[in-house]
Amino acid sequence: MTYALELQHVKKNFEHFTLQDISLALPRGYILGLIGENGAGKSTIIKLLLNLLHSDGGQIEVLGIPAETFSAQRNEQIGVVMDERGLPEMLNLRQVNRIMEDLYSSWDSDTFYSLTTRFGLPEKSKIKTYSRGMKMKLSIAVALSHNAQLLILDEATNGLDPVVRDELLDLFLEFMQDENHAILMASHITSDLEKVCDHIAYIHEGRIELNMEKDQLLEDYAVFKGSEEQLAEIPEDAVLRVRRHQFGLEALVKRNEVHAAAALERPTLESIMLFFNKGTRQ
Amino acid sequence: MRGLLRKDILMMKDGIGIYLIFIILYSLFSFFSGAPDIAATIVILVMIMLPFNTLSYDELYQWDRYVLTLPVSRRQIIRSKYVFALLVSGAALLFYAAMDLLLGGDLREIMRGCLPTIIGGLVTIALAFPCILKWGQKGRLLIVLFCGVAGGIIGVLGIVTEYGGGLEIAVSEGVMVTESVVLLGALLISLLALLISYKISCKIYEKKQF
Structure with a gap:
């Protein structure tokens, strides 16, 4: 079995919080849901996977490459959505497309525009005029427009109305039609995870309390x-x-x-x- | 890196309106008063502001975190910031040169009027970038201090070019150099400072956690 991501005995110490001995694996073809209350350590795990934080112990591999090693090829294959922020809000959708065209060698403008049209996002309006749901949809459109194999979603459906959330969950399931794809979804909206996830890992106070197949x-x-x-x-x-x-x-x-x-x-x-x-x- | 530069240029376009009004007003004033230095100072101040603005916007919209998930290395991100600063400096220099030539100036006047401020701007960027990357908002407070340092450099270079006897000044006993050499030497030193600053920024950014 090949893993899209794997953490082995990972530790991270902060002044008032410690992530302790985290071991997790996400096989290709699966959706792993990371649940836990605010401050439990979900976002810390995601930041470690994305090398935004450096671990204090253990091994982390993303698409077979250590997380702390930069690889443009690996990053090409990861789509990341971290709440609605990230893209400069004075830009419009066309400008985002041009920037991403320069940054991703596998950027697919047709896919991007087809998704943004499907989401009803206006092309010429600045991102700052978008609603929270629209900003989230734009981030997801970016994540899905460069032939990513792995989606890492941190609270991607937070604060969205049920209709939008349902629409996005359908999109994630479409993405999973390819068995090489995988999704890691961290959220405290457990009903969303219950709908789409194959595996669930429950984190409490920096420890994994449960890690098993959702149905089981x-x-x-x-x-x-x-x-x-x-x-x-x-x-x-x-x-x-x-x-x-x-x-x-x-x-x-x-x-x-x-x-x-x-x-x-x-x-x-x-x-x-x-x-x-x-x-x-x- | 092209995408990163494109992003900074597009971001800059959004806030450039207010700066353009200032530049146009001061350019007109310079044009009618025959003193290109006034417009040059404004343009160069804008030049110093823009690279800092892009860092602030990156932090505000959390692009600084998001960009690390894209297929660009931390070193490329930092390089793009310094290249952007150089591009804006080059644009400011061209603007000043055009303005000066329009007013009947020559190359020496362009150098005298413009280079001290450009050098001051580059030194400010060289000193402030690593601090902002290291300390964020707190580092930004140091810009005031660095602007003071840059102001001193501009002042000294201004005195050198003003009272240097036109072409030659004594920088040490028995050695005579032209003001052009002083200015170009200072420019080279500021570029070297920028290079050292880039290396330090890369090291800071490699270790930075978000």
């Missing part, structure tokens, strides 16, 4: 709702996290280890994230 994650885990007495009947090893509230409790449990009669619900990525974030071990 949602099938293997379940949400139990009941009382303390009912919880006591569930084997201790089967209970991952418990959240107690005024009217009872909820627990994230391993579905196969819980008695069939217990009332279990299918979890969502959001509920799993909340269990790990707010819940206790017992």
